[in-house]
Amino acid sequence: MELFPYPFRKGQEEIVKFLREVSIIGGAAVIESGTGTGKTVTSLSAAIEAAKLTGCKVVYLTRTRSQQKQVVTECASISKNLPLLCVPIQGRRASSCPMMSEDPELVTGTPEELSKLCSEYKRKENGISACEFFSNIETADLPEIIQYMKEKHPTQEEFDVYCKERKLCSYELTKLLLPDADVIVAPYPFIFMPQIFTRFSDWAETPLSSMILIIDEAHNLPDYLREIMTSEYSLRALALAEKEAKEWGDPDISDGFKITDLTGVMEDIIKAAREYLVEDDGIVPPYFMQDELMERLGTGSRTISSISDSLINVGEIISEAKKKKKKLPRTYVGSLGRFLQHWYMTGDGFYVRLVEDHDNTRLKVYCMDPREAAYPLTACHSSIHMSGTLAPLEDYARELGIERAETRVFESPFNPDNLYVGHVTDVSTKYEEMSDPENIARLEDLTVGIARCTDRNTAVFFPSYKLMETFIKDGIPERIGKDIFFEVRGMSQPDLMEVVEGFANTPQSVLFAVTGGRISEGLDFPDKDLEVAVVIGVPYPRPTALHKAFTRYCEIRFGDGFRYASKIPAARRIRQAIGRLIRSEDDIGAAMILDRRVTALEGIESTPSENPCKDIADSFIKKG
Ligand code: SF4
Structure with missing residues (x-):
């Protein structure tokens, strides 16, 4: 059975084969796959094939709505080879409930709080529920709805609209679709929060041992598991x-x-x-x-x-x-x-x-230890963990306590010469050096110089909001003299998207963002939307009491606290930021890292640069 819906690009057939084998046998496939490898479609094709052979259900875990949408789109493509029921589910939200959406107090409600409230609306008095959207489900034509799902492959938002038009509760209806689903697309908590998982497993009529889990952007998982505990x-x-x-x-x-x-x-x-x-x-x-x-x-x-x-x-x-x-x-x-x-x-x-x-x-x-919360990864039939920045893979598996892990790195099929990465050797954001005015002035001069030396859209990634504020206070935006867009701490998603779109749609503009933030880790900037990145400093975590305790814990557990608690996360953050530059085969880009310490990090190949502006300009000339 061949489900992959497109002509294979270089390396994709190998990825599908590897993931399919592990998914069938059981255990965990832990892969780093570069931009352009088609992580979503390769993992889905492999897992669905394995599920058909083993009688399992595929549960694809995402962190954001846009990732969920991407999974639904790829399921629609695979459906051309094998008709599939793909069911996206989100935690309960007031905005998608017609009974709650008008009450401003409920907008802040957590899924658990709204679930409790919903049970009150659903409760029947004299055989009648207060929520007609719930009551109407009793007479809904489930086979017809399944047919609609299989033909149209709606996103969660589109399914909300479909249900609203028919006066049906989309959440309750989604629950009824889960037993028939070939692929369920859900946020992390559906698997990793025990009280939510128990209900989810009941609704889907599927035990963990019959699930094939796909974890997208898996580099986030250890921190996520620490947070929920x-x-x-x-x-x-x-x-x-x-x-x-x-x-x-x-x-x-x-x-x-x-x-x-x-x-x-x-x-x-x-x-x-x-x-x-x-x-x-x-x-x-x-x-x-x-x-x-x-x-x-x-x-x-x-x-x-x-x-x-x-x-x-x-x-x-x-x-x-x-x-x-x-x-x-x-x-x-x-x-x-x-x-x-x-x-x-x-x-x-x-x-x-x-x-x-x-x-x-x-x-x-x-x-500090994510292993207890990672229990589903050892109890499921098999799991696929993937990200563009997951290496070192054995360390990832070890951190989560995954014993049966097959690891593999798949390189991007794009021309590596499309991306130039350089670093400057006479500056650093090392704690002791940040009190040296000459070092700060040099960092500021380099940033101004690079932002001004090309007419290409440029992002400046700061290691912290504090340093970004220092640059703003020192008048760096004025010295750059271009349209500048700012990522602001704690800004809402719509505000963030407005900033990102403003930047992408304004030629020759500059974006100030933070390494490890929502822009540097999660957003795509195709084509000319972003071509130059300045990464200021190695974003080692701040030496807080918590970080020192975590370093001690890593020292005891892994034998090298600094590597696990500081170097690996910092390298991942820089790679994520630089990764924004190349999102398609034709993209070209140049990144300059302003910190000599980058040479001590694993997985980042960069060339020392004496003259960053010239080296960046030359790299674009070479790319034609
Ligand atoms: S059953 Fe659905 S529509 Fe009714 S209150 Fe609960 S979430 Fe809202």
Whole structure:
């Protein structure tokens, strides 16, 4: 059975063969495949073939909507060879629910909160549900809808519109389609968050052992898994918990203790934790919270454990009551209970406990080891992990605790001469050198020079927003004297896209962005939209207390903390930024890295440059 829907480009047949074999036998295929290898279509073709032979279901995991759309498009192409039912699913959103989309409070609701609220709308009274979009599903013509899906291959958004026109709930209908799906396209949480996975597996009527997982942009996975095992609680959340407690009668949580007694004590404890701050974070001793709570409340550890249980129970009551009133069932009291429980239940070694003080002091339990959350990767039938920047592959598999991993690097089929990469040897963003005004001035001069020396669209990637702000304060945009577009910390997705489109549509313009940010890691700039990149510095993580703890952990687990915690992530970020330049066979580009330390990184080939402007200009002349 040959499913690949296009004439093979160089190397693609080999990729399909490799992925198909591993997917059939079981275990993990971990690949780095360069731009133009067609990661989505090669992995889908291989996995679908394997699924047909093994009786498995393909679950393609993405992080963004645009990736999800790409998967649906490729499934449509493969369907020409073998009719497929491809079902995209997203976490529940208020915007796609006709019952909730008009309520501004619900826009901020998490999928779990909205799911609770939805169950209230679905509940039947006298045999009638309050949500007609749900009731209508009972009489919907499922075979006809499956036929529509197989013929039209709608994206999630297009399916929302289709359902809205027929007064059907797209989310509930999607759940009903999952058992028949050949390919499900879902965000990471559907597999990696246990409480979501259990429901998802039930809906799909498929156990993990019968799933072939494809993980796109897999270089993000270890950090993602660490994040979902991490929790935090801030002074601001505490104030909201106190307010909520008062609104709900401030119930007793233990022998005459009220919730506000606890929130008052917690406020003192979080403030007391500030003594551990070194700059804006610090490690707190493992038993800090237990000791402080016992001392301030005059109780034993068992009472404290029952206090967190009580908070969770009160939170459930509040959440239920809000749900009945069709309000967002959010509870800060319940989340305080869950945070305390997490703090108590997580052991040392894999976790570190911190205080952070950016704009809102918080306590945090940070998970350094992603292996526990990576459990689905060993329990599934097989998995495909791929990214353009995943190497060193054995280290990736080791970090996630994947024992049966077949690794392979597939080079880009594009002409390597289309991309010039150089580096400057007399500058660095090394911490000690950033207090040297001459070094900063040289970095600024080089940036201005390169941005001005060609008439091609140029991106300047900064290692941090802080350094970008220094450049702006020093008048670098004025010295460049061109249209400049800025990535801003925390900007919304629509605002970000406006910046990116503005830059791409303005000839000879300059984009200021950060390495490791949403622009440098996730967006495509084809053709002349971007041709020159200046990468300022090696983006080593800041030497925060958390980073030092993570380095120690890597040292113990892998024997080389600096390599795992700093060098590998920094190299990946630079490769991602440079990767924006070449998105198609005809693209040409030039990148200049302003840091001599780049030669110490694995996987980046660059040429020392004495005269960056001339070398960049010459590289374009050579490319014709
Ligand atoms: S069933 Fe669907 S339309 Fe009805 S409330 Fe739930 S999500 Fe909204």
